[in-house]
Amino acid sequence: xxxxxxxxKGFWLYSVCAMRDTIxxxxxAAAHGLSDEQKEFQKMAFDFAxxxxxxxxxxxxxxxxxxxxxxxxxxxxGFGGIYVQPEVGGSGLxxxxxxxxxxxxxxxxxxxxxxxxxxxxCNWMIDTFGNTEQREKFCPELCTMDKFASYCLTEPGSGxxxxxLLTTAxxxxxxxxxNGSKAFISGGGDTDVYIVMCxxxxxxxxGISCVVxxxxxxxxxxxxxxxxxxWNSQPTRAVILEDCHVPVTNRLGQEGQGFNIAMRxxxxxxxxxxxxxxxxxxACVQLAxxxxxxxKQFGEALSNNQxxxxxxxEMATKLVASRLLLREAAVALxxxxxxxxxxxxxxxxxVTDECFNICNQALQMHGGYGYLKDYAVQQFVRDIxxxxxxxxxxxxxxxxxxxxxxxxxx
Amino acid sequence: xxxxxxxxxxxxTLLSDYPVIRVKPDHSGVVTDGVKHSMNPFCEIAVEEAVxxxxxxxxxxxxxxxxxxxxxxxxxxxxLAMGCDRGIHVEVSGKDYEAMGPxxxxxxxxxxxxxxxxxLVILGKQAIDDDCNQTGQMTAALLDWPQGTFASExxxxxxxxxVVREIxxxxxxxxxxxxxxxxxxxxxxxxxxxxxxxxxxxxxxKIANMKPxxxxxxxxxxxxxxxxxxxxxxxxxxxxxxxxxxxxxxxANGTI
Numbered sequence: 001x002x003x004x005x006x007x008x009k010g011f012w013l014y015s016v017c018a019m020r021d022t023i024x025x026x027x028x029a030a031a032h033g034l035s036d037e038q039k040e041f042q043k044m045a046f047d048f049a050x051x052x053x054x055x056x057x058x059x060x061x062x063x064x065x066x067x068x069x070x071x072x073x074x075x076x077x078g079f080g081g082i083y084v085q086p087e088v089g090g091s092g093l094x095x096x097x098x099x100x101x102x103x104x105x106x107x108x109x110x111x112x113x114x115x116x117x118x119x120x121x122c123n124w125m126i127d128t129f130g131n132t133e134q135r136e137k138f139c140p141e142l143c144t145m146d147k148f149a150s151y152c153l154t155e156p157g158s159g160x161x162x163x164x165l166l167t168t169a170x171x172x173x174x175x176x177x178x179n180g181s182k183a184f185i186s187g188g189g190d191t192d193v194y195i196v197m198c199x200x201x202x203x204x205x206x207g208i209s210c211v212v213x214x215x216x217x218x219x220x221x222x223x224x225x226x227x228x229x230x231w232n233s234q235p236t237r238a239v240i241l242e243d244c245h246v247p248v249t250n251r252l253g254q255e256g257q258g259f260n261i262a263m264r265x266x267x268x269x270x271x272x273x274x275x276x277x278x279x280x281x282x283a284c285v286q287l288a289x290x291x292x293x294x295x296k297q298f299g300e301a302l303s304n305n306q307x308x309x310x311x312x313x314e315m316a317t318k319l320v321a322s323r324l325l326l327r328e329a330a331v332a333l334x335x336x337x338x339x340x341x342x343x344x345x346x347x348x349x350x351v352t353d354e355c356f357n358i359c360n361q362a363l364q365m366h367g368g369y370g371y372l373k374d375y376a377v378q379q380f381v382r383d384i385x386x387x388x389x390x391x392x393x394x395x396x397x398x399x400x401x402x403x404x405x406x407x408x409x410x
Numbered sequence: 411x412x413x414x415x416x417x418x419x420x421x422x423t424l425l426s427d428y429p430v431i432r433v434k435p436d437h438s439g440v441v442t443d444g445v446k447h448s449m450n451p452f453c454e455i456a457v458e459e460a461v462x463x464x465x466x467x468x469x470x471x472x473x474x475x476x477x478x479x480x481x482x483x484x485x486x487x488x489x490l491a492m493g494c495d496r497g498i499h500v501e502v503s504g505k506d507y508e509a510m511g512p513x514x515x516x517x518x519x520x521x522x523x524x525x526x527x528x529x530l531v532i533l534g535k536q537a538i539d540d541d542c543n544q545t546g547q548m549t550a551a552l553l554d555w556p557q558g559t560f561a562s563e564x565x566x567x568x569x570x571x572x573v574v575r576e577i578x579x580x581x582x583x584x585x586x587x588x589x590x591x592x593x594x595x596x597x598x599x600x601x602x603x604x605x606x607x608x609x610x611x612x613x614x615x616k617i618a619n620m621k622p623x624x625x626x627x628x629x630x631x632x633x634x635x636x637x638x639x640x641x642x643x644x645x646x647x648x649x650x651x652x653x654x655x656x657x658x659x660x661x662a663n664g665t666i
Contacts (some may be wrong), residue, residue: 036484040491040609047601078606091606 032241045101049108057109060233075145084127088135089143094333099275106279110383115234117272118186122149122195125265127251147192152182160396169198174248179243186238190224197262200255210258212250219244230382262270269391270348271330277387280380281319281355284362287377315358322351342404349397352387416469416530418460420476420485421537422448449485452534456594458601460532461493467594468566471495477518479503490612491604497617509631515547521625531568535593546593556586559593
């Protein structure tokens with residue numbers, strides 16, 4: 001069944017609104033096991049996603065629009081610093097609350113939600129490792145999204161091998177002089193606050209520190225905007241540092257603590273990214289289900305076809321399994337359990353892989369229509385593909401899990 | 411003198427976007443078990459208006475009220491998260507709830523408004539599941555208060571309220587004295603999203619519990635629903651070749 005352009009937008013909006021409610025309703029219920037408060041957060045996030053994000057998802061992707069106004073609206077609701085402390089403007093919620101919120105927001109637009117999660121991660125890093133002056137200087141404006149943040153760890157020569165980074169920070173008087181370049185920085189060029197991991201000491205992780213570089217600092221420049229398969233509502237650029245003078249007072253924590261700060265940020269970041277994959281997968285299961293009920297071939301609805309029934313059942317099963325693992329990892333992290341790092345890695349690995357497969361299957365079930373940009377399913381597939389790569393590749397996740405299993409205490 | 415308190419009366423309805431509502435096999439009503447319920451959209455607009463009036467400092471306190479089973483406390487919590495100060499849950503369940511109609515609800519709201527000395531009672535103009543559009547009007551009649559229904563604009567002017575009403579002929583502006591009853595129409599405002607901090611603060615706000623008997627309200631319904639049916643299935647049309655054929659067919663089946 002084909003729709004003309006005008007009908008299509010309405011159809012998409014309708015189907016997302018109906019989707020939101022059936023998502024909260026169905027046997028895949030994302031609301032199971034949540035407290036009343038968490039259900040309120042979830043409902044509100046779903047509403048925001050359905051009304052403020054979903055109608056624009058395709059346009060933001062096609063025109064590569066960084067939706068600043070919409071994100072600031074989200075920040076007004078408390079989404080700018082979800083797990084940042086209230087005394088600096090944050091919402092002070094738990095990792096599980098955060099996961100539930102990002103999962104819901106992703107149904108409206110994965111790419112934008114993923115950027116919001118990166119922004120939140122940076123905000124938290126300053127909140128947690130910064131001193132009073134730094135927290136008071138940066139966090140309030142990040143919480144309102146008056147300013148936006150970027151996380152700068154990866155370099156052209158160091159991705160998975162993050163600790164081998166080469167960007168140097170030489171101490172001269174009251175400043176560090178930064179030299180080097182960062183690659184694939186989400187928001188790069190359009191954001192205001194850059195959390196940069198750089199080398200102040202010797203080789204390896206212990207020589208790395210974390211500094212906050214502000215936009216318009218002389219010596220800070222950006223590469224061209226990358227052309228990506230997905231995540232198009234956030235600009236991605238190289239961040240270039242040439243004799244960039246950063247005040248020592250902008251260093252978070254101690255010299256040599258930078259790698260640890262970066263990794264602690266990523267634990268939560270992994271929960272968040274996996275949550276985005278989860279939301280996308282749930283939306284796609286819904287879209288696939290609706291399509292199967294409507295599309296007829298060989299004289300009957302596709303939903304009468306046993307293979308497709310079984311496939312849908314498998315997708316739903318993997319979705320629920322993913323959600324349970326992810327929420328368990330979120331709880332482990334917020335309780336600082338000893339297995340938290342390992343669980344976060346497991347959750348990121350499992351959830352991003354399974355959810356990509358679910359979205360991909362959903363696209364297949366749409367047949368030729370699934371390949372058209374008129375249908376949302378392809379954007380979910382394109383947007384979450386990168387979740388298996390960034391914030392630590394799924395291969396690196398295996399390294400972390402294996403190390404934990406094989407260590408003395410494992 | 412600014413009015414003391416505004417009562418916002420909420421209705422919990424079957425969700426508007428829910429794709430399939432089924433008639434019960436015995437035709438006594440509609441299946442509500444397992445169907446997602448949420449705050450009636452017009453009631454959301456009513457809450458938003460009340461909270462806005464409080465923010466503009468025209469009123470001191472907004473109380474969210476709803477009648478029904480335990481489920482309605484969720485609705486009251488949402489209203490608290492949007493900015494209401496406290497809630498009242500009037501417990502009605504089981505057979506009483508099934509038989510509960512606009513008159514019973516209006517009696518409860520009227521009794522409460524009198525008891526708590528409300529200056530304004532704001533409701534949604536109608537519930538989207540039954541479309542009765544009666545509760546507000548009945549509440550005003552029971553209280554013998556003026557009513558401003560289908561409000562698309564509300565302004566407080568001293569002891570009076572100026573209400574712009576959406577009527578068939580266009581817009582009508584009236585001025586009524588307080589205490590008064592208002593019902594919210596679609597274009598009155600756009601309800602806010604509850605913010606994360608407000609959702610958390612709502613947990614600490616109080617929801618009082620009471621029963622219709624505590625207010626001296628008799629819940630017996632004078633209306634008996636005899637039967638509920640689905641609308642007739644749409645029949646296929648007939649294609650004709652010419653206008654003459656069309657006229658002939660319409661004449662033949664008695665339409666013209």
